[in-house]
Amino acid sequence: MSNIWKPNVVVAAICERDGKFLLVEEETEEGMRLNQPAGHWEPHETLIQAVVREALEETAHVVEPVEMLGAYTTNNLARDITYLRFAYVCRVTGFDPGRALDHGIMRAVWLTPDEIAASPIRHRSPLVMRCVQDYLSGRRFPLDFVTHS
Numbered sequence: 001m002s003n004i005w006k007p008n009v010v011v012a013a014i015c016e017r018d019g020k021f022l023l024v025e026e027e028t029e030e031g032m033r034l035n036q037p038a039g040h041w042e043p044h045e046t047l048i049q050a051v052v053r054e055a056l057e058e059t060a061h062v063v064e065p066v067e068m069l070g071a072y073t074t075n076n077l078a079r080d081i082t083y084l085r086f087a088y089v090c091r092v093t094g095f096d097p098g099r100a101l102d103h104g105i106m107r108a109v110w111l112t113p114d115e116i117a118a119s120p121i122r123h124r125s126p127l128v129m130r131c132v133q134d135y136l137s138g139r140r141f142p143l144d145f146v147t148h149s
Helices: 047-059 113-117 127-136
Strands: 008-019 021-029 031-035 038-040 061-075 083-094 105-111
Touching: 008 127, 021 047, 021 113, 021 127, 031 047, 031 105, 038 047, 047 061, 047 083, 047 105, 047 127, 061 127, 083 127, 105 113, 113 127
Parallel strands: 008 083
Antiparallel strands: 008 021, 008 038, 021 031, 021 105, 061 083
């Protein structure tokens, strides 16, 4: 029997406010990295439910997806993992300052595009900056781009 290749499906919240983007600093096997609030799609939830959950768990911010930014793929060659990322443009609608953040998340931080671009070595993946660039270019798709049955 051969191995079956299967990508890891993840979601990411792209949140912009006053020219800054919501990111997380997280501890990884490669050290401290920057990423959008993001994580794995779990059973029995829609992608939109997943991005709302992940943003809350990683940043203590309540978000509302308003548009889809896009679907992206990237490979972590060192770990032989392929990721399929569904990125959603989200509006922040609340914040719970007393909420504990997910294990490994050191803090949530708001950064300008220039601040994000200044440290590409710290990005969790190339998709961090790509999503910011796509957002700034006006790329958008309706939320019903992906349908769940």
